[in-house]
Amino acid sequence: MKLTKFNKTKDFKKLDQTTKIALVVSPYYSDISDNLISGAKKVISDLNIASDIIQVEGALEIPGAISLISKHFEGFVALGCVIRGETSHYEIVSQNSAQGLIQLSSRGICIGNGIITVENFQQALERSDPKKQDKGGDAARAAIGLMLLNMEYNDD
Numbered sequence: 001m002k003l004t005k006f007n008k009t010k011d012f013k014k015l016d017q018t019t020k021i022a023l024v025v026s027p028y029y030s031d032i033s034d035n036l037i038s039g040a041k042k043v044i045s046d047l048n049i050a051s052d053i054i055q056v057e058g059a060l061e062i063p064g065a066i067s068l069i070s071k072h073f074e075g076f077v078a079l080g081c082v083i084r085g086e087t088s089h090y091e092i093v094s095q096n097s098a099q100g101l102i103q104l105s106s107r108g109i110c111i112g113n114g115i116i117t118v119e120n121f122q123q124a125l126e127r128s129d130p131k132k133q134d135k136g137g138d139a140a141r142a143a144i145g146l147m148l149l150n151m152e153y154n155d156d
Helices: 008-014 030-046 061-072 089-105 121-128 135-154
Strands: 020-025 050-055 075-083 111-118
Touching: 020 030, 020 061, 020 135, 030 050, 030 075, 030 111, 030 121, 030 135, 061 075, 061 089, 075 089, 075 121, 075 135, 089 111, 111 121, 111 135, 121 135
Parallel strands: 020 050, 020 075, 075 111
Antiparallel strands: none
């Protein structure tokens, strides 16, 4: 049985300026999205990968935007924040944005999910802060890992 595990120094060199990754961001909570972007950009820039930031209105639009631009990038980092409120909107947005990303992933699109779903703004700050939980950086690493897996098994 073959175990695929990536060596950061060797395998990440396969990614370069010709590799493009898109950060698809909902800036609804700008403090949070700025933190998420900062964490993701640090991971991406450390690997010298080209990136674009695509802004959409809300978390529900992120999967649709990725679908529209999927042929132009090797990977995607979905970034946004959904904070529970007093209505069922939280459940609708969090479940449907995640489901949309899962459907795209099942089509072979490399996506790191950094749409954080939280109970309150303080939790969002904690999770988004690059010096704390760094969920933006985690999502970028997830996308890059999938991109490497795709290159390993699907590049001709």
